[in-house]
Amino acid sequence: MGIHTHTVSSPLYQQSNRLAERFVQSVKKMLSKSKQDGKDPYIAMLKYRNTPLENLDSPARLLMNRRLRTTIPTIKNRLKPKCDKSSKPLPELQPNDTIRFQHNPKGKWDHGTAVRNNITPNSYVIETPEGQIFIRNRKYLLKTKENKVEQTSLEEAN
Secondary structure, eight states, rough: OOOOOOOOOOOOOOOOOOHHHHHHHHHHHHHHHHHHHHHOOOHHHHHHSSOOOTTTTHHHHHHSSSSOSSSSSOOOOOOOOOOOTTTOOOOOOOOTOEEEOOOOOTTTTEEEEEEESSSSEEEEEEEOOOOOEEEEEEEEEEESSSSOOOOOOOHHHH
């Protein structure tokens, strides 16, 4: 699966976000059909989540990396998530650690300082030498032994 870019649509103009609108239309149609047929709408949603998309895995597989248990019999080991056995946990960062961080997965590495752990797991609040604050996943942070880049004032820059 390739890297996807996040594209935002215009606020208050639903037509610009065709994929989301199509999804809403499909769900409404599915729910009204299950009500009309006297079937359980939750089973209809479960079937939708387990159905592979065009050129992609199912929504459940994309979200949880596993198949969901349905009314159709299946082998139990297919319900287990696939784990990346080659991955290992990254060491925790400490406040004031000098780091490099990426703005996006293919972006350049910029200087920063770890300020503190964020509320969410593997997430850190970082500060750039210019004073900007970012929150990044540990995956996009690289601890360095470089000297801390000091904050520059506007007078020094001129």
